[in-house]
Amino acid sequence: MSTVTTASANREHRVTVRSLARSKKRGERITMLTAYDFTFARIFDHAGIDLILVGDSLGNVVQGADTTLPVTLDEMIYHTRLVARGLTRSMLVGDMPFGSYQVGPEDAVRSAIRLVKEGGAQAVKLEGGLNVLPCIERIVAAEIPVMGHVGLTPQAVNRMGGFRVQGRGEKGAARIIDDALAVQEAGAFACVLEGVPAALASEITMRLDIPTIGIGAGPDCDGQVLVMHDLLGLNEWTPSFVKQFANLGAVASQAARAFAEEVESGKFPDEEHSYR
């Protein structure tokens, strides 16, 4: 029998930074999915997902851009507000887009406050380690919980030279470990580990007191996150670490074809679907 338990087993309570810290201590696995609108937020909330991230992956999966770099703070706030309306239990994390914190801590705290005040986020996430330490400290000092994000950080795509696995080799691994420790030291309540070797994610998870949430980081993180379009099979291409749990893309395409056929043949709408 498996000894792995889940935080979502305790479904009646709202997820908080305190309950997530407890989950780490108890070895309960944490679940996080992205969402960008009310409908999917409500579905995932009812399904017992612990954290809903309004990710800046919005740029890729909703806006059709090649990178997350063009996403604006106003766009993030708009989508965060839509998602907030669908949640009763899950904790809402708003992603800080490129340009909303890189200038410095004052800009960072202003952006984070907007995500909370206008978007309804309960926490914010930002990418980076040692380089964003003052930003994390400043946002935490404003009483806003911060989730870190180290390893493959998509906003650094141009520095990395593509979306490449990070932390390979001794030097690379040491850099990611330093980043994760810095994020914790700065006061973050959790840290996403993206695109790093499983053994490195396992070591970081053991060394950190705060929960790690993995994506392309192997099985030993305290929790796992997926982009909802990958989970549901809505993308034409998915990276190899993604497990597709449904094929909604095929279902939607089939429904659209059936609709077109019935409209074209005059079968829809019939009497049952018309007002008398």
Ligand code: KIV
């Ligand atoms: O933007 C996003 O969706 C993310 C997750 C992949 C963690 O940052």
